[in-house]
Amino acid sequence: MTNIAVLASGRGSNFSAIIRAVKRGLIKANLLLLVCDNPKAGAIEKAKRSGIRIALVERKDFSSKIEFEKKIIQHLEECNIELIVMAGFMRLLSPDFVSRYKGRILNIHPALLPSFKGVEGIKDAFNCGVKVTGVTVHFVDEEMDHGPIILQKAVKIEGSDTLESLEEKIHKTEHLLYPQAIKLFIEGRLKIEERKVKVSNPGG
Numbered sequence: 785m786t787n788i789a790v791l792a793s794g795r796g797s798n799f800s801a802i803i804r805a806v807k808r809g810l811i812k813a814n815l816l817l818l819v820c821d822n823p824k825a826g827a828i829e830k831a832k833r834s835g836i837r838i839a840l841v842e843r844k845d846f847s848s849k850i851e852f853e854k855k856i857i858q859h860l861e862e863c864n865i866e867l868i869v870m871a872g873f874m875r876l877l878s879p880d881f882v883s884r885y886k887g888r889i890l891n892i893h894p895a896l897l898p899s900f901k902g903v904e905g906i907k908d909a910f911n912c913g914v915k916v917t918g919v920t921v922h923f924v925d926e927e928m929d930h931g932p933i934i935l936q937k938a939v940k941i942e943g944s945d946t947l948e949s950l951e952e953k954i955h956k957t958e959h960l961l962y963p964q965a966i967k968l969f970i971e972g973r974l975k976i977e978e979r980k981v982k983v984s985n986p987g988g
């Protein structure tokens with residue numbers, strides 16, 4: 785079974801959705817490790833409750849980004865991690881890190897990439913007045929919110945929506961989409977061809 789680590793910096797609601805999907809057997813994998821760079825992150829409590837090992841690695845404790853990432857890599861290697869799932873991890877990984885785990889790092893973004901990149905994806909879409917936004921799960925490459933797209937799901941913005949109600953709809957959608965994308969990965973059904981992800985049928 786695939787060994788998975790989640791990287792998170794905040795609330796951890798996507799992390800929770802992934803924990804649930806593993807417990808229910810939707811994702812047949814070992815969720816072994818949470819890597820977190822923020823001691824106040826809600827994700828830490830969630831990992832504790834589920835008995836998942838926690839690696840708290842704070843950037844301030846390292847003299848350089850290279851040293852910081854070395855520590856993360858050490859934890860990943862100790863657990864023989866094969867898939868890295870970024871779930872609200874608020875740091876851009878270095879090109880060296882990305883190339884070490886090329887094709888084995890996933891990220892979720894709360895908008896339909898390539899639109900509304902950055903940390904305010906939901907708010908930016910709302911303020912822009914688009915009628916449709918959504919959620920993207922993609923492979924991570926060297927650029928922020930870039931990399932081959934695995935799954936996307938649209939979310940309508942109705943006239944009655946507020947930023948808060950839109951956030952709620954986006955997060956609900958994320959919690960469904962991320963486990964599905966992880967499932968496809970661990971079943972070996974994702975293939976990157978010329979920057980595009982081909983999804984094969986079960987068993988095919």
Ligand code: GRF
Pocket residue numbers: 792794795796797798799871872873892893894958
């Ligand atoms: C999510 O909206 C995700 O798309 C973005 O960061 C947020 C993390 O939320 N990358 P949570 O910590 O999983 O609740």
